[in-house]
Amino acid sequence: MNKEIKTSPIMAALLVAGFVGLFSETALNIALGELSLLFDVDATTIQWLATGYFLTLGILVPVTGILMQKFTTRQMFMASLLFSIIGTILAAVAPVFAVLLLARIIQAAGLAIILPLTQNVIFTIFPANNRGSAMGVMGLVILAGPAFGPTLAGMILDSLSWHWIFWVTIPFLLFSIIFGFIFIPNVNEIKQLAIDLWSILLSTISFGGIVYGVSAGGDLGWSNITVLGTILLGVIALCLFVIRQLKMQHPMLNLTAFQYPMFVLGLLMNMITFFNMLSMLVVLPMYMQMVLFVSAFGTGLMLLPGSLLNCILAPTIGKFFDKYGPRAVITPGTILVVIGYGLYALSGTETATWLLVVTHIIMMLGVGMVLASVQTNTLNALPRQYFPDGIAITQTSQQVSGAIGIAVMVSLFSAKQQHLLSDITTNTQEAAASGSAFVFSISFVLAIINVILSFFLKKTQ
Incomplete structure (x- = not known):
């Protein structure tokens, strides 16, 4: 570890900001029904408070690769925190839906900067033999933010108004910006790079089109011309973006990384993990509330032990990775995830709540590993x-x-449920149970693919 750099306060500033951003990503979901009535908008429109957040991340994260090389670490950090604070305050005082949606987009812009920036700082200030521990702590934040969001938001809504979902995060953001201003150094090498507007345009259309298309597919139907058109436009723009990057002397996003086999293998495993994990965080509460009739707050409490255990063990898992290498941690982790999805897929209308709590603990431990x-x-x-x-x-x-996972899995859940409800002998509870079991079976198969891929991992330096 670099002795000249105070890593603890740097990590504190970055990770607190990241936690708030990821908490905000899911915390508002539990209040969407109330906000739909309050702002007098339909369910499809109110869903944009979640979709718009994902869409902004999908558009802006690719651009941060070149911004981190053009601006200093401190400049990027301060910009991220200013976006987060402005967006959060604007959301807390939003008088109409349009203002709240704009605030969510500004919030997401802050998160789009802080997540890549945190990883870049970790990989710069920590030597290779300590990165696992540092990334373990970051993994804790990546999991804890979305996992605790609905639980904490449920507690807030039980005693206060929805505005406080935003107000409670302001002290943490202020802590982060003060600590960051004092301690965060400039760790990246600044280059005089020209920002290619065509690359930014193609990147925006490609990732924005794909995320919007799959997000809208759940509501409008996958055969809808707008859904198919935006996904196709996104794919075409992505192909043009890749071609342009390969031909440029100084590309916006250097695709040379794809020449390294362990990078490509890890990227594929990462995508499967996020596809499964973020869709689970949406479908599992739906199953618990629609099938087992658990309240929103009760659902949050049932998911809490798994999330807490993951937080406690994350640093230890990171140290284990540093000492024994990837396969010793990742392969057992993927097996635990398979066991978790297998148990979820077997859940029905009579499943005991304690079994779901145990299953979630197994699942979150596996995902954490x-x-x-x-x-x-x-x-x-x-x-x-x-x-x-x-x-x-x-x-x-x-x-x-993650955005595709949520849209596809929720759509499949609904489709299976509606198909079963067309039979008058099936009630809503049974249909929802079958829909969730169907979705978890798909995740089970994807999780098995991750187990197989993990056998090909090699330790990288």
Whole structure:
């Protein structure tokens, strides 16, 4: 570890800001029904408070790769925190839906900067043999933010108004900006790079089109012309973006990272993990509330033990990775995830709540072992000069695959449920149980693919 740099306060500033951003990503979901009535908008429109957040991340994260090389670490950090604070205050005082949506986009812009920036700082200030521990702590934040969001938001809504979901985060953001201003050094090498507007335009259309298309597909139907058109436009723009990057002398996103096999393997495992994990965080509460009739707050409490255990063990898992290498941590983790999805897929209308709590503990322990370790091994495969590009690629793939996972799995859940409800002998509870079992079976198969891929991992430096 670099003795001249105070790593603890730097990590505190970065991780607190990241936690708030990821908490904000899911915390508002539990209040969407109330906000729909309050602002007098339909369910499809109110969903944009979540979709718009993902869309902004999908568009902006790829751009941060070049911004981290053009601006100093401190400049990027301060910009991120200013976006987060302005967006949060604006959301807390929003008088109409349009203002709240704008605030969510500004909030997401802050998160789009802080996540890649945190990874870049970790991979710069920590030597390779300590990165697993540092990334383990970051993995804790990546999991804890979205996992605790609905629980804490449920507690807030039980006693206060929805505005306090935003107000409670302001002291943490102020702590982060003060600590960051004092302690965060400039760790990246500044280059005189010209920002290619065509690359930014193609990147925006490609990732924005794909994320919007799959997000709208759940509401409008997958055969809808707008859904198919935006996804096709996104794919075409992505192909043009890749071609342009390969032909440029100084590309916006250096795709040389794809020449390293361990980077590509890790990227694929990362995408499967996020596809499964973020969709689980949406479908599992739906199952618990619609099938087992658990309240929103009760659902949050049931998911709490798994999330807490993950937080406690995250640093230890990181140290284990540093000492024994990727396969010793990642392969057992992927097996635990398979066991978790297998148990979820067998759940029905009579499943005991204690069994769901135990299953979630197994699942979160497995995800905790896989997530940060895969990311560390993936980026360790790259030479230092490719870290900003590798981080931008991995972060973009995470957000896009997570958004696709939520849209596809919720759509499949609904489709299966509606199909069963067309039979008058099936009630809503049974239909929801079958829909969730169907979705978890798909995740089970994807989790098995991750187990197989993990056998091909090698330790990277």
